[in-house]
Amino acid sequence: MRRSAAPSQLQGNSFKKVKFIPPGRSNPSPDEEITKMSPDVKLLQVAANKNTFLQLQNNTQICSLNLPTDGSAREINHGHNYNGKHCLKASVMATLDPPHTVHSAPKEITVPKRQEEEEPDSLVKYFSVVWCKASKKKHKKWEGDAVLIVKGKSFTLKDLEGKDIGRGLAYKFKELEKIEEGHRVMIGGKEVEVMGIISPDDFNSGRCFQLGGGSLAISSSSQAAKKCFSNPFKSVCKPSSKENRPNGFQDCKPRHDPHAQNSLVMSRPDNNHQWMFNKSCSPIVDVVIDPYLVYHLRPHQKEGILFLYECVMGMRVNGRCGAILADEMGLGKTLQCISLIWTLQCQGPYGGKPVIKKTLIVTPGSLVNNWRKEFQKWLGSERIKVFPVDQDHKVEEFIKSPFYSVLIISYEMLLRSLDQIKNVKFDLLICDEGHRLKNSAIKTTTALISLSCEKRIILTGTPVQNDLQEFFALIDFVNPGILGSLSSYRKIYEEPIILSRQPSASEEEKELGEKRAAELTCLTGLFILRRTQEVINKYLPPKIENVVFCRPGALQIELYRKLLNSQAVRFCLQGLLGNSPHLICIGALKKLCNHPCLLFNSIKGKECSSTWDENEERSLYEGLVNVFPADYNPLMFTEEESGKLQVLLKLLAVIRELRPTEKVVLVSNYTQTLNILQEVCRRHGYAFTRLDGQTPVSQRQQIVDGFNSKYSSDFIFLLSSKAGGVGLNLIGGSHLILYDIDWNPATDIQAMSRLWRDGQKHPVHIYRLLTTGTIEEKIYQRQISKQDLSGAVVDLTKTSEHIQFSVEELKNLFTLHESSHCVTHDLLDCECTGDKDHTGDSLEKVPISRNCQLGPHHQKSSSLKPLSMSQLKQWKHFSGDHLNLTDPFLERIRENVSFFFQNITNQSTVI
Ligand SMILES: Nc1ncnc2c1ncn2[C@@H]1O[C@H](COP(=O)(O)OP(=O)(O)OP(=O)(O)O)[C@@H](O)[C@H]1O
Ligand SMILES: [Mg+2]
Incomplete structure (x- = not known):
């Protein structure tokens, strides 16, 4: 029989097939x-x-x-x-076994009429084989390598791509016991010659299949090695x-x-x-x-x-x-x-x-x-x-x-x-x-x-x-x-x-x-x-992360209630409209949290439209404009109208006062919000620079360099988190304020990593502003509690459009918790009342990180994975009414804040 046709035999057959060698060896x-x-x-x-x-x-x-x-x-x-x-x-x-014996008479194994013999369940054997279609030709041509699995009385033949190419039942159990290297058997019209035994481990790991695709990885060097077998001394x-x-x-x-x-x-x-x-x-x-x-x-x-x-x-x-x-x-x-x-x-x-x-x-x-x-x-x-x-x-x-x-x-x-x-x-x-x-x-x-x-x-x-x-x-x-x-x-x-x-x-x-x-x-x-980032933590200054729950302004609350009572939201909760109206409702609530004037602009923009989609949006805005003062001018917005904006202004003022040489990176996901923040900077005389989606690529590095330079007079860097935050170094800033929240925690993590990195000289303060009791808290909770977002952790392309909401979840999203200081804290099942510093005591050990997510314990790396609820409980937390705030920055903003969470990393690092 001619053996050279089987892929594994192409390189000569003077020795029996060399067992699979994974790449690298x-x-x-x-x-x-x-x-x-x-x-x-x-x-x-x-x-x-x-x-x-x-x-x-x-x-x-x-x-x-x-x-x-x-x-x-x-x-x-x-x-x-x-x-x-x-x-x-x-x-x-690699092992080189002695040449195998070729047995001349293949035995057809047929479906038994009566299964009299007991088969031990545990007996599973694996063989590497070559196969060809059954024929009486003297010089047969092997068609391919395969893996033969013998389990009890049954056989399965798989090609090296893992596909089943034959199945059969053994005639006699004894036949199976006898199968060994060199045997030829007939299975489902195929003739098979056993080349070697595969260990269960090699089968389970899939290594035995790699002869096909994976073997490419070793081919060149095996050939080199083969050359030297033929004449070991010549080429050394x-x-x-x-x-x-x-x-x-x-x-x-x-x-x-x-x-x-x-x-x-x-x-x-x-x-x-x-x-x-x-x-x-x-x-x-x-x-x-x-x-x-x-x-x-x-x-x-x-x-x-x-x-x-x-x-x-x-x-x-x-x-x-x-x-x-x-x-x-x-x-x-x-x-x-x-x-x-x-x-x-x-x-x-x-x-x-x-x-x-x-x-x-x-x-x-x-x-x-x-x-x-x-x-x-x-x-x-x-x-x-x-x-x-x-x-x-x-x-x-x-x-x-x-x-x-x-x-x-x-x-x-x-x-x-x-x-x-x-x-x-x-x-x-x-x-x-x-x-x-x-x-x-x-x-x-x-x-x-x-x-x-x-x-x-x-x-x-x-x-x-x-x-x-x-x-x-x-x-x-x-x-x-x-x-x-x-x-x-x-x-x-x-x-x-x-x-x-x-x-x-x-x-x-x-x-x-x-x-x-x-x-x-x-x-x-x-x-x-x-x-993971832990390897450089010791070279970095402390990082003080704060989650700040800002009380909404009176106008915000009124508008929020009205939005939740709108026909559009009611339809969503009844699951009536199929055209993702919930995304429009969510968008409107998020705008309102940032500033009511953003909502006002949307209402005005839709007033004269007539398409079906926009009609839907109009039903959301119905009657809202009456909540605004009659002479409301969005360009003349006031800071009191937004709880977060008030906190932001106080924060900027205290940073300026206590750290006059330090700078702030102010991040939003929305260009319109950045416009408002920019206007606020202008009103208060804060020098700023800005990078968003519209910034020409050719100017971006210049803007970043300008801000990082110690000679720069810019106090604030306005950054659109989705427009190229990836890879930037903003170590010129040591305070990061996340003005709004994204569904995807990766966006926020990316932004945070711009400042707290090699070269940073100052302790880094991070402030995440959330409007108390609103959808922002819900998004935050979803970020930190939902396992199904684990994919989004690493994928910046995932947006709210990729998230499926049940009606139950929408109900929760579309609820305003007016009397709570912090819904997130309420959910933590923590006994404290928020009247003094509290850190949860049932310290749950954070599992040691494993970077590979292929294994059964599907985990993310520990340092950059989003926080879990139980971890958040370990953060220091206190209500805004708490008397002795040791952090001077928090002390100054607490009037508009209902609750704080705080965590310090690298507290003892001396830079
Ligand atoms: N050994 C070092 N000593 C001092 N600074 C360093 C050192 N290595 C890197 N840096 C600085 O750290 C900063 C971050 O490095 P770099 O931009 O290469 O990070 P990265 O791994 O590419 O991160 P990203 O995934 O965010 O792009 C840069 O300013 C770089 O100059
Ligand atoms: Mg990089």
Whole structure:
């Protein structure tokens, strides 16, 4: 029989099929001593076998399937051990078994007429097989690899995409017991030859299927290894022996001293890597990070650079050069990338030859200049020439000039200049805020995929594992094909994982789902790194967060009542109208909370309209205008009309008085509200600057720089949270006031992270203003209590339109609690009356964070996840009437405040 047709046999059949080797590990080369592991490697191997990979990853440790070679991953004397770098799995070891015996007579196994023999339920066996259609031909052609599952008397045959391609029932139980390597059996019209036994663990984890898609990850290096099996001595480089060194490399020295104190030295390539990439047998030279940079790097950044280096060099997953750096916001992903670019542009492990020439950085428009500035900040203007594309600097200029090595471009501009960019050979591609590539159908993703660059890095501040399809898109972008095709990924990972999470899942389904999730995490964890903000907390000043419940003004209350009695709201509560009228009602209530004049403008705007939709809106506003004074002029609004505005003004005044040199970032989700706040600044003579959706991208960095500068006279930065808050550094401000609330906690978290980040010199005060008893409190409660928003935590695109409300929930939303000081506190089931400082005593331990959300404990990282109700209870809280407020800022605003919550992080940090 001809065996060469089966995919697993394509590379010759002198040996029986080599068992599956996950990416990152290739066949051992002859001189590689796989049995000699260092003790810590062994420890990690045990850990990995117990599926503790998730925890390892969470502890900011990095896992690699590569075996250490002498001198690999050395970080000399910088004082931070790079623990957990090597994670090995026992199953990873390739084994070469003796040639199998081919049995000549396949036995047809047929459906039994009587099932007399008892079958033990527990007996499930798994085999790797090759199959073909049954025929009497002498020279058969195997059609594919498959997995045979024998359970009791039944057989299932699955292809390597996980699809069932055959089923059958055994004739005799004894036949099953006899099945072993080399046997041939007939199943449902297919002839099957057993190639080997698969362990239950390999089946459950899905590893046995990876021969198809996943094997791509090892193919190149296995081929390299195979070459050396055929003639092990011919191609072995001995870089250390003088005669092997090509001329010109004799004096190859590292660019920086690897033995100097605090030096940061990259991993040396192992033998496989050398076989693949050091064809000219150049001497191995240490790649050492520029000490100028190392001096500034935080420990987690050193680890991050090492991780990125290993990824893009193809050292973590052989032949794969992609990485996802998903550190939380503010951890300095930019600096880590800059260090990598600078290193690879000047150095390389083979003869010191630089690894890259040109780098492409794609980033949101508002951050193009931030990247330029960060290059300048860390490397000055002489070392690297970067070319940020803007209106005055076109891609053509970059292409013509040999001068520049780094092109920084926005996603929008990339699409416009794709044809030109395709003509440039980029060696490294970095996609900042790259979670937008989670949709493989969008133009940006297809454009970037079309670039031939192999070394790809995605930077994102948000976890990437919430949605398994989006996860696939990101993984497939950085390391194309590593998870196989989308259809096989669905069968092997997505379906079992999702099934296992259904309440109705059987124990077996749960176990399978969990194992597949663990395997997926292990595989992808090799090139995804995420650290939480805790790693930099110690470098940051204290953060004082306050939730401030502001009493609504008399006009607000009257209008609110009237709105709730409107026909439109009544219809919503009866579930009568299908055209999402609740969104219009919610919008009107939110406007009213910000300021009644916003509602007035909407009423006036709709008075003369006639379309059906607007009629609906008109029914909401009916009779409202009569509540306003007859001569009401929205341009002449007063501050007393809005409870929050009164609090805001007092807050600004006290900040000015007590901290005259400090600045405020004032955030709203609405441009119209920003207009009001801007007018207030003008009235009170507060110098301000503003960034919203209308601000041209080219001006954004200038505005940010102006505000951050110590010479700036601006007191207030008016920021639209949805218009490009992502990635900005606003460390010039130390007070953040969130004037209104969004359904999506991620929006607020993003805004908060702009100030409390590296470089901040002052304690950061955050004030979230909510109107007591109104819809704002309800939105806040929903933010902190609803599990179903967990997806929204990381997805800034989720808005209220994506939220489904039951009639019950709408009833709750459309209720005004006039007599409560704080409905949120009432819900906490706290015994205190709010008349003195109170902190809930039943301290519930916050679970230790696990970054991976594929496992059964679906959790978010601890530092940036939205607060839960029980956590809020641990915050200090007190009513506005409380006598001794120690916080001078709160003391000054309490007249208009019914309740406070306060939490201080890093109280003891001395800066
Ligand atoms: N080692 C360091 N020492 C001092 N400042 C640093 C260091 N690393 C980074 N920073 C500064 O911290 C700020 C945040 O860094 P950066 O913008 O790279 O964060 P990020 O991880 O990209 O966050 P985001 O997800 O919000 O974009 C920048 O001003 C940067 O210059
Ligand atoms: Mg960033």
